[in-house]
Amino acid sequence: MIIDVNTLSKSFEYYKKELGLKNSVRNLFHRQKLTKKAVDQISFQIEPGEMVGFLGPNGAGKTTTLKMLSGILHPDSGKASVLGFTPWERKKAFKMQFAIVMGQKAQLWWDLPANESLYLNKCIYEIDDKAYAATLAEMTELLDVKSLLNVQVRRLSLGERMKMELIAALIHKPRLIFLDEPTIGLDLISQRKIREFLKYYNQEKHATILLTSHYMGDVEDLCRRSIIINQGRIVYDGDLQGVNGLFAERKLIKLQLSDAVQPADLAAFGTVRERAELSATLEVPRMELKERAKAILDHLPVLDFNIEDVPVEEGIALLYQKGSEPAEAQEHAHALAG
Amino acid sequence: MRWLAKYRKAFELGFETALEYRLNFLLSLVSAVYPILIQTFLWTAIFQGSASGEVYGYTYRQMIAYTFLAGLVARIVRTGFEHEIMNDVKSGKYSQFLVQPLGYFPYRIASFYGQKLPHFGMILGIMAVVLAGLSLFFGLTLELGRVLLFLVSLILAVTLNFLIFYSFSAMSFWIVEVGFLFSGIRIVTILLSGGIFPLEVFGERFVQLNNLLPFKYTVSYPINVLNGRLGAAEIGWGLLMQCLWIAVALVIANGLWRVGGRRYVAVGG
Numbered sequence: 001m002i003i004d005v006n007t008l009s010k011s012f013e014y015y016k017k018e019l020g021l022k023n024s025v026r027n028l029f030h031r032q033k034l035t036k037k038a039v040d041q042i043s044f045q046i047e048p049g050e051m052v053g054f055l056g057p058n059g060a061g062k063t064t065t066l067k068m069l070s071g072i073l074h075p076d077s078g079k080a081s082v083l084g085f086t087p088w089e090r091k092k093a094f095k096m097q098f099a100i101v102m103g104q105k106a107q108l109w110w111d112l113p114a115n116e117s118l119y120l121n122k123c124i125y126e127i128d129d130k131a132y133a134a135t136l137a138e139m140t141e142l143l144d145v146k147s148l149l150n151v152q153v154r155r156l157s158l159g160e161r162m163k164m165e166l167i168a169a170l171i172h173k174p175r176l177i178f179l180d181e182p183t184i185g186l187d188l189i190s191q192r193k194i195r196e197f198l199k200y201y202n203q204e205k206h207a208t209i210l211l212t213s214h215y216m217g218d219v220e221d222l223c224r225r226s227i228i229i230n231q232g233r234i235v236y237d238g239d240l241q242g243v244n245g246l247f248a249e250r251k252l253i254k255l256q257l258s259d260a261v262q263p264a265d266l267a268a269f270g271t272v273r274e275r276a277e278l279s280a281t282l283e284v285p286r287m288e289l290k291e292r293a294k295a296i297l298d299h300l301p302v303l304d305f306n307i308e309d310v311p312v313e314e315g316i317a318l319l320y321q322k323g324s325e326p327a328e329a330q331e332h333a334h335a336l337a338g
Numbered sequence: 339m340r341w342l343a344k345y346r347k348a349f350e351l352g353f354e355t356a357l358e359y360r361l362n363f364l365l366s367l368v369s370a371v372y373p374i375l376i377q378t379f380l381w382t383a384i385f386q387g388s389a390s391g392e393v394y395g396y397t398y399r400q401m402i403a404y405t406f407l408a409g410l411v412a413r414i415v416r417t418g419f420e421h422e423i424m425n426d427v428k429s430g431k432y433s434q435f436l437v438q439p440l441g442y443f444p445y446r447i448a449s450f451y452g453q454k455l456p457h458f459g460m461i462l463g464i465m466a467v468v469l470a471g472l473s474l475f476f477g478l479t480l481e482l483g484r485v486l487l488f489l490v491s492l493i494l495a496v497t498l499n500f501l502i503f504y505s506f507s508a509m510s511f512w513i514v515e516v517g518f519l520f521s522g523i524r525i526v527t528i529l530l531s532g533g534i535f536p537l538e539v540f541g542e543r544f545v546q547l548n549n550l551l552p553f554k555y556t557v558s559y560p561i562n563v564l565n566g567r568l569g570a571a572e573i574g575w576g577l578l579m580q581c582l583w584i585a586v587a588l589v590i591a592n593g594l595w596r597v598g599g600r601r602y603v604a605v606g607g
Contacts, residue, residue: 012603072433074600095439107434109351120351123344124440 001081002176002208003046003069008078009232010039010064038064040232041078046210048175051202053219053240054212056229057320062212063102065229066178069210070100083176096125099174101165103181108153114164115149118171125172132171139167142197159190166194170201177201179211183218195221216313228319235319243315249286253293255279256304269296283310344440345448352452363457367413367464374409377534378402394538399476400565404536406468407561412533414461414492415499415556419450420507420520427510432602443504443595450500458496479566487573488564494580495556501587502527502552508591511598532558552583 015031017023039061046052056062067073069080071087071094080087085094108117122132140146143163148156156164162182170177179198183191199222202209213219219226220240228236228243236243253270257278266272269292270282284292289307296302356363385391385398393401423446426432435442473480506523509516528534530553537545537558548554559576562568568576 067433070437072436073603090436092439095437098437100437105430105433120344120347121438123347124438126340126343126439128340 001045002048002050002083003044003210004081005045005065005069006043006079007041008039008043008065008068008075008080009037009041010061010068010073010075011035011037037232039068039075042229042232042234044227044234044237046208048208049202049206050225051198051209051211051223053223053226054210054229055216055219055226055316056212060229060320061232062229063180066100066180066210066212070098070178071095096172097174098176098178099169099172100178101169101180101182103162103179103184106153106161106165107168108161108164110154111152113150114153114156114168117153118149118164118168121168121171127172131173135171135173136167139170142200143167143193159186159193162186162190162194163197166197173205174207176208177210179209179213181213182211183213183215191215191218198222216316220312228316230320240312241309243312243319250283250310251286251289252308252310253282253284253289253296254306254308255282255296255300255302258301258303261300265300269300345444348445348448349452352449353455354452355449356453356456360456360460363460367460370409370413373534374405377405381405394536396536396538399472400567401536403472403476403565404561406472407465407564408533408536408557410461410465410468411492411495411557411560412528412531414454414458415495415531416524417450417499417503419446420503421517423504423507424510424516424520427602428514436602443591446504447500454496480564481566484564484566487577488560491560491563491573491577491580494577494584495560498552498580498584498587499556501584501591502556505587505591505594508594508598511601527553528557530554531556532561552587555580555583 012035014034014036015027016034017027017031042061042065054062054065064073068075069082069087071090074088083094083097085091087094108114109120118136127135137146140149143166145160145163145167148160148164153161153164166182182198183194186194195218198209198211201207202222209222211218211223223240225238226236226240226243227234252273257280260277261280263272263275266275266280266282270284272280273283274281282292282296293305293307297305381393381398381401384393385401391397396404426435432442435445469480506520509519513519530548530551532554533556537548537554540548555576559568559580563573563576
């Protein structure tokens with residue numbers, strides 16, 4: 001086991017101030033102290049070589065968890081073992097074996113070319129010249145940024161910079177990588193390139209990767225397993241496709257029509273999700289898929305016909321909305337579908 | 339010695355930064371001339387009104403020499419990294435140092451020495467000119483031994499001031515915006531260190547009190563090594579006190595950073 005988290009918790013204190021000058025003055029003398037539970041008693045395990053997606057809405061506690069697992073923050077309570085170390089003891093041997101990349105926080109020196117920052121990391125991680133040259137050549141090749149090494153970082157595009165950040169983080173060949181929103185704000189091509197690279201890195205180097213992202217595509221594409229966290233608690237841990245299994249099993253039927261159809265006529269066959277003049281999407285219970293499909297084909301002017309799964313996002317959105325209890329979320333899903 | 343390479347690199351980066359911003363530094367020296375000139379006029383007026391020809395135990399020449407040297411030495415020992423530290427803590431950039439096998443303290447001090455080296459060179463050059471002028475026009479006598487001891491005490495003074503301000507920087511963990519506080523602390527410490535007036539100006543009781551603090555070992559003491567006000571025994575005692583205060587400041591800085599570091603909340607991203 002490479003990561004073993006046991007009832008880890010962390011809360012933050014903050015102050016509240018009402019709008020206006022009067023309240024500003026009042027705040028000088030008395031401040032209302034509030035506590036937010038960022039992470040609330042979470043537990044999970046990750047095996048070596050796994051690539052796990054860490055999903056959740058903003059403020060769910062994903063980043064706080066990553067910060068505790070990388071030793072940046074001390075938890076309030078609970079235990080964690082990462083690579084056999086307690087992360088917040090910040091042992092050197094631990095630091096030499098992992099990396100954390102934060103999409104919104106740069107570690108490269110802004111005014112210097114990327115290779116200066118990379119060289120600094122070579123020194124920091126005590127890498128010998130040969131290994132450094134080999135790793136650098138391999139990664140710049142894979143990410144296609146070889147020609148940009150001598151360019152000042154601030155002159156690089158966001159995608160190019162992110163690739164450099166990745167190289168900087170992986171130059172010491174870590175066994176464990178935490179990625180916090182690695183593709184945030186990137187265009188589709190850069191996103192894909194980075195995904196391909198991560199997949200390759202995971203498979204070739206058998207590195208364990210824990211990844212947070214807002215882009216479902218990242219997680220769907222890369223991670224067999226996902227941990228979904230909301231309001232500091234784990235609400236789901238397993239195969240991403242299985243999220244919908246938590247809810248009522250439903251299917252979508254997408255139709256292309258040759259003639260316009262009245263909404264009421266469509267609604268007779270299932271819940272209408274989308275409707276344009278000559279197309280529609282209907283949601284039907286999985287159990288009745290066959291009968292409903294047959295009825296649709298018999299009674300509507302259908303040109304083209306497609307059966308699809310409900311997108312994973314929707315199941316997750318329901319988990320987010322409902323928060324803690326999957327059972328409640330399930331009821332909610334029924335209510336929505338019904 | 340591979341672990342040393344990272345701090346050598348930090349030293350180099352500090353050095354390069356200082357060279358990159360050399361004009362900025364030279365301009366700050368020009369601005370240091372202004373208060374020196376004002377004080378020179380002030381002391382000239384005071385001495386003209388004094389019957390004995392001595393004020394606070396200083397002759398006019400000694401006072402002018404002190405004023406010039408204080409301006410330059412205060413400039414050499416001056417820090418600036420406390421604002422960088424504040425920003426690191428405030429913006430969450432400090433996190434990076436926690437996850438990498440890199441000590442924040444050795445990194446900062448290596449980078450600080452790297453930045454100081456070019457400044458040291460430039461100021462010592464200017465000081466040589468000033469000293470030549472002082473000895474020509476004000477009859478200041480210089481002995482080689484004293485000059486060498488002065489250089490040693492100056493290096494210790496730079497180190498001590500680094501540690502003092504490194505300790506103050508730990509306040510960033512308690513107070514989010516400490517920029518003004520740092521400015522206030524700087525003014526008080528310059529005054530206490532003798533960076534503006536000789537400490538005797540503030541009176542006997544103040545001097546006794548100030549003897550219990552480390553600040554005078556950053557400016558006043560190195561100058562007094564150079565200008566001949568201190569005897570051999572006093573110089574030796576002073577060097578010892580500098581080392582002692584460095585040790586004390588190390589312990590304090592370490593403690594404050596250990597306690598403060600636990601409060602670090604790693605905001606953002």
